Amino acid sequence: GQNIDQPTEMTATEGAIVQINCTYQTSGFNGLFWYQQHAGEAPTFLSYNVLDGLEEKGRFSSFLSRSKGYSYLLLKELQMKDSASYLCAVRDNYGQNFVFGPGTRLSVLP
Amino acid sequence: NAGVTQTPKFRILKIGQSMTLQCTQDMNHNYMYWYRQDPGMGLKLIYYSVGAGITDKGEVPNGYNVSRSTTEDFPLRLELAAPSQTSVYFCASSYIAGELFFGEGSRLTVL
Numbered sequence: 285g286q287n288i289d290q291p292t293e294m295t296a297t298e299g300a301i302v303q304i305n306c307t308y309q310t311s312g313f314n315g316l317f318w319y320q321q322h323a324g325e326a327p328t329f330l331s332y333n334v335l336d337g338l339e340e341k342g343r344f345s346s347f348l349s350r351s352k353g354y355s356y357l358l359l360k361e362l363q364m365k366d367s368a369s370y371l372c373a374v375r376d377n378y379g380q381n382f383v384f385g386p387g388t389r390l391s392v393l394p
Numbered sequence: 395n396a397g398v399t400q401t402p403k404f405r406i407l408k409i410g411q412s413m414t415l416q417c418t419q420d421m422n423h424n425y426m427y428w429y430r431q432d433p434g435m436g437l438k439l440i441y442y443s444v445g446a447g448i449t450d451k452g453e454v455p456n457g458y459n460v461s462r463s464t465t466e467d468f469p470l471r472l473e474l475a476a477p478s479q480t481s482v483y484f485c486a487s488s489y490i491a492g493e494l495f496f497g498e499g500s501r502l503t504v505l
Contacts, residue, residue: 288436314491315491317493317494319494325498325499326484326496326497326498326499327437327484327494327496328496329493329494329495332493371436371437373437373494380425380442380444380450381439381442381452382427382439382494383439384429384436384437384438385436386435386436387435387436389434
């Protein structure tokens with residue numbers, strides 16, 4: 285079966301650091317993706333992990349542990365514009381399908 | 395560069411009507427997808443295609459049909475619309491092993 289879990293909502297303060305966790309149990313694995321989705325808009329790609337470890341991209345970092353079925357997205361120096369939903373997605377073994385988690389709605393407060 | 399273009403952006407249908415959501419991409423991607431997103435929820439895969447002439451069902455295909463006659467186009471057909479099909483529909487495309495590029499979405503209401 286396919287199951288991806290994320291916290292439903294998180295709140296953080298402008299300038300702070302926030303970590304959004306994602307756990308997955310899928311029948312296959314060929315990479316884990318993070319997308320950002322502002323309200324009323326389409327998701328946009330943030331980061332990608334296929335091997336264990338940390339990938340850093342400016343203020344955003346993503347970590348993967350395949351043995352634990354676990355990933356997190358780390359957002360540093362939070363800005364008001366980071367208020368959005370963050371979607372975790374796993375690509376299957378054949379590289380064709382993406383299974384999405386329910387998303388985490390992040391609110392950044394002044 | 396247009397990327398992934400979806401039309402229409404908004405549509406209201408009556409129960410039992412049919413319609414087609416259009417999707418075109420100009421990035422020469424082999425893979426194309428249709429997802430639906432209900433309020434406060436993640437994305438559910440309806441259908442996908444790995445190339446022209448090849449389509450396959452996703453997690454929630456009932457009530458929908460697709461075709462892929464060219465690399466660029468991947469229309470989604472809704473037959474006999476039902477209130478349960480009220481949702482936001484996203485078309486997406488990708489290279490093999492690449493990330494998804496999404497269209498702006500089509501907001502469909504069935505009354």
